[in-house]
Amino acid sequence: MTSGYTRLSASALPLTLLPGRDPGIRGSLSLPARGESPRKAARQGLPLAGTRGRAFQGWVRGSRSRLVPVLLAFIDLSVLTAGAGAASPAAAVEAEHGMVVSAQHYASAVGAGILAQGGNAIDAAVAVGYALAVVDPCCGNIGGGGFMTIHLKDGRDTFINFRETAPAAATAAMYLDPAGKPVADLSRSGYLAAGVPGTVMGLEHAAQEYGRLARGVLLEPAINLARDGYVLSRADADILAIKADRFAKDPVVARVFLRPDGSRFEPGDRLVQTDLAAMLEAIAQQGPDAFYKGPIPAAVETASSASGGILTAQDFADYRVTEGPPLTCSYRGYRIVSAPPPSSGGTTLCQILNILEGYDLKPLGFGSARSVHLLVEAMRHAYRDRNTYLGDPAFVQNPLERLLSTDYAARIRAEIDAGNAAPSAALQPVHEKAETTHYSVVDGEGNAAAVTYTINGSFGAGVIAPGTGFFLNNEMDDFTVKPGTPNLYGLVQGEANAIARGKRPLSSMAPTLVEKDGRVFLVLGSPGGSRIITAVLETILDIVDYGMAPQQAVEAPRVHHQGQPDEIDFERSGLTPETTVELTTRGYKLVEQRPWGAVELIEIANGRLYGANDPRRPAGAAIGY
Numbered sequence: 348m349t350s351g352y353t354r355l356s357a358s359a360l361p362l363t364l365l366p367g368r369d370p371g372i373r374g375s376l377s378l379p380a381r382g383e384s385p386r387k388a389a390r391q392g393l394p395l396a397g398t399r400g401r402a403f404q405g406w407v408r409g410s411r412s413r414l415v416p417v418l419l420a421f422i423d424l425s426v427l428t429a430g431a432g433a434a435s436p437a438a439a440v441e442a443e444h445g446m447v448v449s450a451q452h453y454a455s456a457v458g459a460g461i462l463a464q465g466g467n468a469i470d471a472a473v474a475v476g477y478a479l480a481v482v483d484p485c486c487g488n489i490g491g492g493g494f495m496t497i498h499l500k501d502g503r504d505t506f507i508n509f510r511e512t513a514p515a516a517a518t519a520a521m522y523l524d525p526a527g528k529p530v531a532d533l534s535r536s537g538y539l540a541a542g543v544p545g546t547v548m549g550l551e552h553a554a555q556e557y558g559r560l561a562r563g564v565l566l567e568p569a570i571n572l573a574r575d576g577y578v579l580s581r582a583d584a585d586i587l588a589i590k591a592d593r594f595a596k597d598p599v600v601a602r603v604f605l606r607p608d609g610s611r612f613e614p615g616d617r618l619v620q621t622d623l624a625a626m627l628e629a630i631a632q633q634g635p636d637a638f639y640k641g642p643i644p645a646a647v648e649t650a651s652s653a654s655g656g657i658l659t660a661q662d663f664a665d666y667r668v669t670e671g672p673p674l675t676c677s678y679r680g681y682r683i684v685s686a687p688p689p690s691s692g693g694t695t696l697c698q699i700l701n702i703l704e705g706y707d708l709k710p711l712g713f714g715s716a717r718s719v720h721l722l723v724e725a726m727r728h729a730y731r732d733r734n735t736y737l738g739d740p741a742f743v744q745n746p747l748e749r750l751l752s753t754d755y756a757a758r759i760r761a762e763i764d765a766g767n768a769a770p771s772a773a774l775q776p777v778h779e780k781a782e783t784t785h786y787s788v789v790d791g792e793g794n795a796a797a798v799t800y801t802i803n804g805s806f807g808a809g810v811i812a813p814g815t816g817f818f819l820n821n822e823m824d825d826f827t828v829k830p831g832t833p834n835l836y837g838l839v840q841g842e843a844n845a846i847a848r849g850k851r852p853l854s855s856m857a858p859t860l861v862e863k864d865g866r867v868f869l870v871l872g873s874p875g876g877s878r879i880i881t882a883v884l885e886t887i888l889d890i891v892d893y894g895m896a897p898q899q900a901v902e903a904p905r906v907h908h909q910g911q912p913d914e915i916d917f918e919r920s921g922l923t924p925e926t927t928v929e930l931t932t933r934g935y936k937l938v939e940q941r942p943w944g945a946v947e948l949i950e951i952a953n954g955r956l957y958g959a960n961d962p963r964r965p966a967g968a969a970i971g972y
C-alpha cells in the first residue's frame with residue numbers, strides 16, 4: 348500500500364499567483380525527519396533530507412513571464428515541507444506554522460501559499476476548494492456540494508452544509524419506469540441525475556464568515572491553474588483515463604478533457620480549462636451571484652431541458668447553505684466533531700465508536716479476527732440504522748438521541764456478544780471509484796477546517812453545460828431511488844431518504860475533527876461513498892487504540908461492512924491468512940477489494956503539525972511550512 352515519492356518536473360508546478368515576480372525561481376521542497384525542525388534542516392543545508400533519507404524535489408518555473416510560483420512568491424522556500432505518498436509509516440510531513448493535505452499536490456501548494464500569505468485555515472480551505480475544482484476534476488468541483496467542519500481558535504466548532512438539493516421538479520418516483528422499476532443509469536448520468544450545486548455558496552459563506560483574505564486572492568490560484576493549465580502527472584492522467592471513453596461522447600467535455608485529436612491525455616500534457624477559468628473569474632469579481640444568477644444557470648437550464656433534465660435557473664436562485672453545530676460524541680476521552688444530517692457521516696461514525704468504546708480493542712491486536720469481528724458487527728448495526736432512519740433533517744425527524752445513546756450502544760453490544768454473522772440478501776459487491784475528495788487544513792493560530800465535497804460518481808453526471816466549464820454532479824443517486832434497491836455504493840436505503848423537491852440526499856461524507864481538551868488533535872476525512880465512514884473510523888481507531896503514527900494509520904489496510912451486502916470487504920493483502928480463516932469459520936463472507944478511500948490527515952502533537960497524504964491517491968500531497 349505504499350508508494351514512492353513523486354518527483355515534480357520543471358514544468359509541473361505552475362503555482363501562479365502574482366504578476367511581475369521572477370518566473371525562474373528554483374527551489375526544493377524538503378521532508379525533514381520527524382522531530383527535526385524544517386527551519387533547522389534548511390539551515391543545516393539539508394534541503395532534501397526526508398524521514399526515509401529520500402528526497403522530494405520540485406522546482407518551479409513559470410511558462411510565461413507573468414506566471415509566478417505562488418509558494419515561492421510568498422514564503423521562504425527553505426521552510427516549506429512537502430510529501431506526496433509515503434514509503435514508510437513514519438513519513439508524515441512535519442511543519443510548524445500550517446499544514447494542508449489534499450488529494451492533489453497543486454491544490455495543497457495553493458493552500459500552503461494562502462497560509463503563508465497570512466490567510467487562516469478557512470481562507471486556505473476556500474482556496475483549496477476552488478483549486479481542486481481545477482486540478483482534481485473527477486472530484487474537486489464547483490458543480491457539486493459538500494460539508495465543512497470548522498474549529499475556530501476561540502474554541503468554537505461549526506459546520507457548514509453545502510450539500511446539493513433536489514430540483515423543484517424532482518419527485519419520489521422520477522427514476523422509475525411505469526412498472527415501478529428503476530431505469531438503469533437515469534439517476535447516475537446526464538442532467539436528470541444532477542442536484543442543485545452548493546459548493547460555490549458554501550465556500551463563499553465560509554470565506555465571508557470566517558476568512559480574512561479578499562475573495563480575489565482566494566480564487567486567483569485556481570483561475571491561473573485553469574487559464575494557463577497545469578501539467579499532468581501520471582496520477583492525474585490515470586484519473587482522467589478512467590472516463591476517457593465517456594468524454595468522447597460529449598463534444599463539450601471532449602474539447603477540454605481529450606487531446607485535439609481525440610486521444611486521451613498522457614503524463615506531461617498540459618490541461619487548460621478556459622471556460623472554467625472564466626467562470627471562476629466571474630465568481631472572483633461578482634461573488635456567488637455569478638454562479639447562482641444570470642447566464643450560468645440559464646445555460647444549465649437550456650442544456651438540461653434539451654436533454655430531458657429538470658434543473659432550472661430558479662433552482663439555482665433558490666439554493667441556500669445552512670450552518671449549525673456539528674455532531675459530537677466522545678470516545679476514550681477525545682471529542683469527535685463531525686457531520687450531522689443530511690450526512691450520515693458523523694452519526695454512523697459516533698454510533699460505531701459508542702459501541703466499540705465498550706471493548707478494549709488494543710489487546711485484541713490490529714487486524715485480528717476478534718477485533719475485526721467486533722468492528723464489523725458494530726458497523727453492521729450502525730449501517731442498518733443509517734439506511735433505515737436517516738435523511739435530510741429539513742424533511743425527516745432523525746432519531747439521533749436514541750441512536751447515539753449509551754444505552755442503545757450497550758444493547759447492540761449485548762447482541763454482538765451473543766451472535767455470529769447473520770445472513771442477508773446477496774447483492775453485487777461495491778467497487779471503489781475516484782469521485783469525492785477530502786482535504787484538511789490547519790493554521791498556526793489554532794483554526795482548522797475539514798472539507799469533504801463531491802460530484803458523487805466519477806466526473807459526476809458526466810455533463811458540462813456549454814460555456815460553463817464545470818461538471819454537474821450526479822448526487823440524486825444518493826437518494827433512495829426505490830426502497831430496497833441498492834445505489835452506486837450498494838446502500839439499500841428507506842423512505843427517510845426518499846426524493847422530494849428541495850431535499851438534500853443523505854450523504855456518508857464525514858469531515859471530522861478529533862479534539863482533546865478543547866484543542867484539535869486530528870483533522871481528517873475521506874472519499875469512498877458508504878466506505879467514508881469506516882475509513883475515518885478505522886483511522887481514528889488506529890491512532891487512538893493502536894497507537895499508530897499518522898502516516899501509518901492512513902496507510903493501514905481497511906475493512907468495511909455496511910449490513911448489505913452481507914460481506915466483509917477487505918483491501919488487497921489487508922488481512923492475514925489466519926484472520927481470514929478464523930472469520931470464515933465465524934460465518935463471514937470475505938470479499939477482497941481494490942484499496943479504497945483516501946484519508947487526508949493532519950495530526951497535531953506537541954505543538955507540531957504532521958500531515959499524511961493517503962498513497963491511495965498518489966497525486967496528493969501534504970504541504971506545510
Ligand code: DON
Nearest residue numbers: 782783854855856874875876
Ligand atoms: O455523499 C456521499 O456520501 C457520496 N456522494 C460520496 C461519494 C464518494 O465518496 C465517491 N468517492 N469515492
